[in-house]
Amino acid sequence: MRCLHVVPALAPEAGGPTTAAIALVQALRNRGLEAEIATTEAPPALPIPVFSFPVSRWTLRQYAFAPALATWLQENIPRYDLVHLHGCFAHSSTVAAAIARRHRIPYLWRTLDHLSGPSLAKGRWYKHLYLRTVDAANLRSAVFHCTSEPEAQWVKGWAGDRPVLTIPLGVDPIPAAPDACHTLRQRWGLPIDTPIVLFLSRLHPKKQPEILLQALAGLDRPWVALMAGTGDPAYLKRLVSLSQNRGLGDRVKFLGFVQGEAKTEVLRGSDVFALPSQSENFGLAVAEAMAAGLPVLVTPGVQIAPEIERAGAGLVIPPTVEAWRVALETLLADPHQRQSLGQNGQMLVQQTYQWGAIADRLVTVYRQLLSPS
Template identity: 45%
Template structure:
């Protein structure tokens, strides 16, 4: 289901490595299907190929699922019975039933809670299904935000979004993280062989959910512009999405005479995903809005130069680190940036090296968890948030109970 679940699982895993007893509550929703997992019991769920597991309570949800709302009476009952057993509830995402319900129940049981907005308060995100969100916010979500102990933002621009929404709750600004890189020496040859791409042809990678928010259509138009100039490239648009929208993208690619230059492999995970990140020549994500952009950080970590738009909230950090190209949201600007990287291998090498340094120094899950722990400790003790983040490793348990992420 994209980046947000990966964030929750990696964060809980990192907290556990530092001695925090943390668990996840979620549903068994998996898009059009349901996860084949035990329900209403604690499961050690493996989420990475390196064997990393996190404790998860999966609850059934009611179909039909309304987008990502995922109404779950079972989650309500479980939270009502168990919320008071935790020191902190960390509510992950907005406009979704489980975290919304968790905040209300936490207040009833006087359990402090935090909220991670995950980019849902950006102007673009709020404009989607505007009336429903306005009603939902007025009735429920604004109160949840106002009464939270803290709001976890991933960039200064996300703090601005919170304030512009009229919420004065204390904020904690910490980025999200990336998993450790497992290097694959022959990644490039594996990818060229798998997708039958000539060794001399550079690969442009789009790795994200296929959704209008991510603007793959803008990328296709830019690639058409480059193809008309005779540039050599092959683009891989990896990700899944609504079948009707994916079909539309195939039709657009065909109408632009890009069919022999484009591959749509669908959702990629595990080693294949790592191969794509390490075997491609550059990464492009022209999103309208991204609160952080996990896929961008993963590309940086894989030493892959990135081309992004200002709507990705870590764009200023990437620009300051000279780790990628941040361009305006036009066909011409995007095409020019891609052309620069296709034509200048030395520039790709420079940006890639800077990007990997940025990712490994700034976007480490362990470093982020280390900085979250003092905040959780203060919240559990009903004290103000620490003024400065703590960068010292903490390796012992700090709670009498647990931290719950919903």
């Protein structure tokens, strides 16, 4: 079975969606599928077949307008049995859906939270116009792939009578790093008993890192926050200014984008993971933190929050500074609770978010879509 995954961009700085797309295709290939990616701005030396094309510099970057990619899709989609789209409001998804539809090739559409109420509220007029005009016919022929049940409920409002499937993402195993607690603190000149709060995500207003910083500023106990991620330089400057104005000084470290051994070290060496995001269709960084044994603090907007709460893997906190201050105070004061929540999170990942099992579910869906009946 030949399956083409169409991803707007594979730049590592894009975070979870990029990581998930690569891991998903690798898992499908491990199951014997001839799965490949067509995209823009892919890094070199990926472990899977990727066809990457440049983005036009004369259009909105988030739309990822790539004429050469469109030409390639026109010529090559007919060679595939099935197409799997990643993301809405992207040139690649719109073009690939139209071509697949014209050639009667079935396609799944992973919406990446783009059809949720909070997401559509930003740029409401043009997003609704785009969906009702440019992508109207494409939506009417898609099978939708959501990664959480709350996301699926949003998508059903746009799907009409089309199928909406809920299949979560997986998590790659986090390498062991038995000395990470020591080496991470040594790297930043911290006492060995200083609790570390980790924010590992894009620095974007949607992620609401200001809530975390202001909540931490209200604590009387020792702590250090590692802010691992990239973002718009102007927004990063605002966060640095906020940190300085609240007198947080050297207790907040802005690490930039981390990957490889550096990412393993912050995951294995921190004490608490925090993501006060307004909305996450899944929350891959949250799942990675649980895989590393960290207790997680999230908002109800993180769509796997119900699973976290049921498993006792973390705390689900309303997105207010005071609520987050209290939750952080509670966890930082109780290492036994942190350990218990972290162990529960690891169990949740092992039972629910394994790429092999998720690939098996997708292969079953692919075969059903290709079945003559």
